[in-house]
Amino acid sequence: MSTISRDEVARVAALARIELRPDELDRLAGELDVIVESIAKVSQVATPEVPATSHPLPMSNVFRPDVPEPALPVDDVLAGAPEAEDGRFAVPQILGEE
């Protein structure tokens, strides 16, 4: 298995949308390397014939009647938002200007 470099941590942090300070990048690179090395042992027993399990108690087709249910009051929901305007969430611009 490959080791996790500082650049790799920076790449993954960008995917995860977490801004990291330079000292955090240094520290995480070392820590994640140790952690990944120890958990890589899962591949020792994960042979092709073993099926994967995603859920402890499998259930399928859990349906409910297709009828509308009351939603939360808009004001209550927006009360916890960083910014709201005209009964909506107010957010920064989605696209950067090139």
Place this chain on the structure above:
Amino acid sequence: MTDLTRLSAADLAQKLRRREVTSVEVTQAFLDRIAAVDGAVHAYLHVNAEEALATARDVDARREVGEELHPLAGVPIAVKDVVVTRGMPSTAGSKILEGWVPPYDATLVEKIRDARMPILGKTNMDEFAMGSSTEHSAYGNTHNPWDLERIPGGSGGGSAAALASFTAPLAIGTDTGGSIRQPGAVTGTVGVKPTYGSVSRYGLIALASSLDQAGPVTRTVMDSALLHELIGGHDPRDSTSIPEPLPALVEAAAQGAGGDLSGVRVGVVSQLQGEGYQEGVQARFTESLELLRRAGAEVVQVSCPHFEYALAAYYLILPAEASSNLAKFDGMRFGLRVEPEDGPVTAERVMAATRGAGFGDEVKRRIILGTYALSAGYYDAYYGSAQKVRTLIQQDFDAAFEQVDVLVSPTAPTTAFKLGEKLDDPLAMYLNDVATIPANLAGIPGISVPNGLAEPTDGGAAMPTGFQVLAPAKADDRLYRVGAALEAALEKSWGGPLLDRAPELG
């Protein structure tokens, strides 16, 4: 006069029903105790005094006119801060949710309110339940009431410490890899992780959705059974909720307390003892096995060979699911929003700045680990393999439960360590959950029952140890029968509850 805070929830409920005491008196007794000792323990992030007393007054008025009430009506309770509570802050121990007040209640909170139980407040925890010591809370450490220099376990250290310091008679915890059972073990309290789907997850701030389960945190096995029966059962708002009714848990606890375990087959998991387990923890475990034998149980050794891979699989599956669940903390709809210091203020850059400022070290570590494990080129080797290990662990449990009715182990490999001791060594911290994690991966239920005290390896006063019982999925009643029988035998040998030996606080 009896100190109301020392009574079990079952005894408080009985006194309330007999009108020997009012809910206002009981609730006030706990609020006074919080004021007296929680400055030192810091089990609570928020104390809900006014509303709790209003609920208590309402219950007393209803009882006065002879209204039919839930058996636990008027008994106060504390709720872990990862559970959303309408009108009360719910931060999950994170700065990113500081001050956020949810617009709705979790299903289990609705049930608590419907039963008219005063909610004392919200308890401290590792940020988003990531941790085994409560040191990853953004709002400061909780201290172990047995020794304030030591950790109370985690992530639910606040709920366990509230029970151990008598600032609540009942509490709610959540257990993703041991966060109810391990704090129970290190604080001398009882904690139950129900079968996955036994208690609704609606309104839990999700950590790892295929592992999370809420459950009772109490001082006695019977109290856990009473609380589990209240909060459990099917919830259409959680599609992973088990549709059939719960087994008879209170009845099982009452049967177990009778002390007869004739015909019960108990399996000792070979892989969950020996190396890495503190000497005193192992000694108390062996003594408890002897008590089970004397109660009539048949005790045998059982091997679960894939458990040695459980921790590794867990630290791939949990971060993977957490990295997805925590994507909702984007600075747009709730909680913190931080704008980048320079450059354009776009949604993506705001999201990154918000998460960089709002998440603590452990949360960043796990989200990045999870994102890495799920990223192209690594998915099969890491996440895919971990899911296969999950199958192998379930198969180990299936084979074991063909031979025995319950499996047992020490709940945690060591007694509570000193605050700060493992903070810089994430891998050492993760090892605390080695005995509790397999149950979460398989979805089966587990209980931790206090089973004695052991000398810490670094000196100081003796600290509590826990005995874990695991049962097959949907057979939670077996935990209560065996747990109550062990509790009864131990308390007989001690001449009273373990917590009577905890030092006085305040």
